[in-house]
Amino acid sequence: MGVMSEFILITGRTTEQGTALHKGKDSDEYRQATGFVVMSRADRERLGVEEGRSVRVRTAFGETELELREGELPSGIIFVPMGPAANTLIAAETRGTGMPDSKGLEVEVEPL
């Protein structure tokens, strides 16, 4: 088992996710557009993982393996595009609002 590290997860739309969904959600474009995690260079180096390698992202509600990408993010925050992979990490609890906590989740990232 690799070194685990704690982050705050933000999910959201990207251009690629938006255009790929018209090509079909079983398309390679859609899988690629929703199957990665972004973190800052400093965090990536601290974890000791190269870009393009897989990491396991885990919350109290589920886990998934995602390709690591480097991007302009504050240290301690990771981003996953909205889609099937992000959904495995989000709880269905809505605290009486109908809205799950889709942003600001505590997650662990483990290099594979």
Add this chain to the structure above:
Amino acid sequence: MRIENVVCPFCGCLCDDIVVEVEDNRIMAVKKACANGRSLFLNAHTQAKQPTVDGEEVKWPQAIDAAARILTDAANPLIYGLSSTASEAQRKAIALADLLGATIDSTSSVCHGPTTIGIQSQGEPTCTLGEIKHRADLVIFWGCNPAEAHMRHFARYSVSARGSLTPQGRRDRIVVVVDVRPTHSSRNADIFLQPRPGFDYEVLTALRALLKGEALDVTEVGGVNVAQLADLLERMKSCRFGVIFFGMGVTQTEGKYLNIVELLTLVAELNAHTRFTAMAMRGHGNVAGADCTLTWQTGYPFAVNLARGYPQYNPGEFTAVDVLARQEADAALIIASDPVAHFPRQASQWLSQIPTIVLDPEGNLTARIARVVLPTATYGVSAAGTAYRMDNVPLPLKKVVDSPRPADEQVLDWIIERVKTCSA
């Protein structure tokens, strides 16, 4: 054939200047649209596709029969989606929910549902995007990234658009982005404030305190320097016409509707100094229409249950994620949306446990687990209708190509007629 002034139905911008070139009922070119809009038009299905029941292709009457039986056999059916179809179809979906005593909810519940709850508490400042284009000289984007989600918003309405009082476009406006991370939108901004995730409420409260003339005995709030907040507040008070566009960064984080109440309260208080407004960045093309149509038909904008013969509204109880995660729905009709791709797993898994009907042009992930799949024409491409822009202005959608597939409205009509005979 060149068709001008086509409304793109992809996102809440509903850009109405799209040019579509059609030859032999095929879309050959799409002009002026963003990458998302172009992808929608160029990938729209115009070929025939048969409905399926349990994975087998069947004729339409058999599929409608199967759908109607699932819905009439259910004790607590859920009708969900609605945001990527025309308001004429939304109206039929509500009539069907009424007939069945169903729960009906739209994708609003997982995007701007908290905004609606906040508006019900605090009230809503309204204006059109046209007013913003012509008047706004301070434009704030809070927790949203239009450069990737509403790509032409800047050019058509809010940043570089030239209006009668903003003749120089971008140079006549101060643009502010508030976000927890740098985005393509923040790179366009004059001022970028970067709070820590989950601290929007605190930052908004600090701005309200400063507006009241309170001195803050801290140097930063939620990761934002108080001097920066004081500078922003002065700009807010002294602008001619200010607007805060806000998105999922505020509605999906901790606090949810309370963040919206605080944001709308700040905006209301700013109106003692100048004209200030706020607008939700609505995602899907007709999600605002789902709110409008449900409100005009039932009195409530989302999370509506009709089991008692009259509408009841309760987010958290009648919202789709909750109804599914608590395993209360015993059948589902999903219209023009894809909850299996976008709901937390616990909620989407229940959809595969119950008989689910999908009414959608796309072979989406929900269709894969559905018992009945009803492939329809694409609204705004091969079906006409009405959609509401993010400022609640209704616009007519054109049919630019013919499709052998029926429109959503037609299919819902067939289901309604069949349910009436099943129930008789």
